[in-house]
Amino acid sequence: MTVPLRRNRNYTLLWAGQAVSEVGFSTTMIAFPLLVLGITGSPAASGLVLGADAAAQLIAGLPAGALVDRWDRKRIMLWCEAVLAIAVGSLALALWWNTATLGHMVAVAVIMGICRALFEPAEDASLVRLVSDEQLATAISLNTARSSIGQMAGTALGGVLFAIGRMVPFVVDMITHLISLVTLAFLRIPAREVKPGPIGNIGREMAAGLRWVWGHRHVRVTALCAVSLNFFFNAFYIVIIVLADSRGVPAGQIGLMAAMLGVGGVLGALIAPTLHRVLNPWVSIMAVFWMVTLLTPITIFAPNGYVLGALFAGMAFLAPTANTTINTHQLLLTPDHLRGRLSGVMNVFVGAAAAAGPALGGVLVEFVSGDAAVLWCTAGMAAISLLVTFSPVLRNYPIESGKDVSDGRERPVPGPAQR
CATH class of the missing domain: 1.20.1250.20 (MFS general substrate transporter like domains)
Known part of the structure; x- marks a missing residue:
């Protein structure tokens, strides 16, 4: 039991x-x-x-x-x-x-x-x-x-x-x-057999992690789509802060706006297990992309930081469900001896998007108006959302999320109907 x-x-x-x-x-x-x-x-x-x-x-x-x-x-x-x-x-x-x-x-x-x-x-x-x-x-x-x-x-x-x-x-x-x-x-973590090779093999081991991610289409496509959305969202985040400041939104309201991302994330995380069980994986992934895409241009018309904060909370609300679906599938699909490298590769991808996104946002507000910069970010998000919607790989995202092969035996991952 x-x-x-x-x-x-x-x-x-x-x-x-x-x-x-x-x-x-x-x-x-x-x-x-x-x-x-x-x-x-x-x-x-x-x-x-x-x-x-x-x-x-x-x-x-x-x-x-x-x-x-x-x-x-x-x-x-x-x-x-x-x-x-x-x-x-x-x-x-x-x-x-x-x-x-x-x-x-x-x-x-x-x-x-x-x-x-x-x-x-x-x-x-x-x-x-x-x-x-x-x-x-x-x-x-x-x-x-x-x-x-x-x-x-x-x-x-x-x-x-x-x-x-x-x-x-x-x-x-x-x-x-x-x-x-x-x-x-x-x-107490259950023991596992560890056979580290010579330190000179570290490069080959890193390459094996990259090959694993790239060689599994569901892992590869979800990673690329998620990183692309993070890239445009991080650019938008900088743009909206500059836009709010230029409109005279008080610093306290801007801080509240940022905090509401966390509030939306917490509320979304609490309901994520339920949504993960009842939603088709493709739907749970697609929903967060379209939620962010549709709410982003509305920020142009937000009269104050409180409304911006509510919009930010809405953008963050479904992200935990998508993350739960994707991460559960990836961890159960990946053999135990590759799970560290899987996480390392994903962290590098996300970190690169987090670093490059604000740079794009800074360039946009330098050369175009704040409203136009928001629309440019929306266009990028919409393109990624359309890719997620029509991608045959994601439309056929396995309900049986993967197989736990950490002990050498393949076990189907329980789908929503089995939980």
């Missing part, structure tokens, strides 16, 4: 520890640019620190996925939390001693990016071994809700803590990583 997730000791430990850790991380991400600006007085330096974090995670993505598949995944997560606690703790001490430098802050940001590049694939690959196949979709949606809640809570907390003292957000972040480290220490 399958144990309910709420009584699954290992999943609960992992979820709770990471919920705390993600609050600390989001706290630091808000405090970091404020700290750099306060010490250096340079907006460019603030961008350098945040850019170092993003670049480190992007560059480390492919090798990190390969290392997750050749090393013990629990140890990877433990070491990542320990190193993160030491890194942010060192910055807190430097601030206490008034010796913090730009170089030190860049180094901490790089460490944070590398640790996330390692931790996320390790957690994704471990999740399949902690819950049953039937519970995987619910576990993925709860993890999505956890991330959204952590981001909202940490974002709100970061500014308050920074106002109390520059070092306070980093002390809190250090404590959250230590809490997560303790919970991970009690985590």
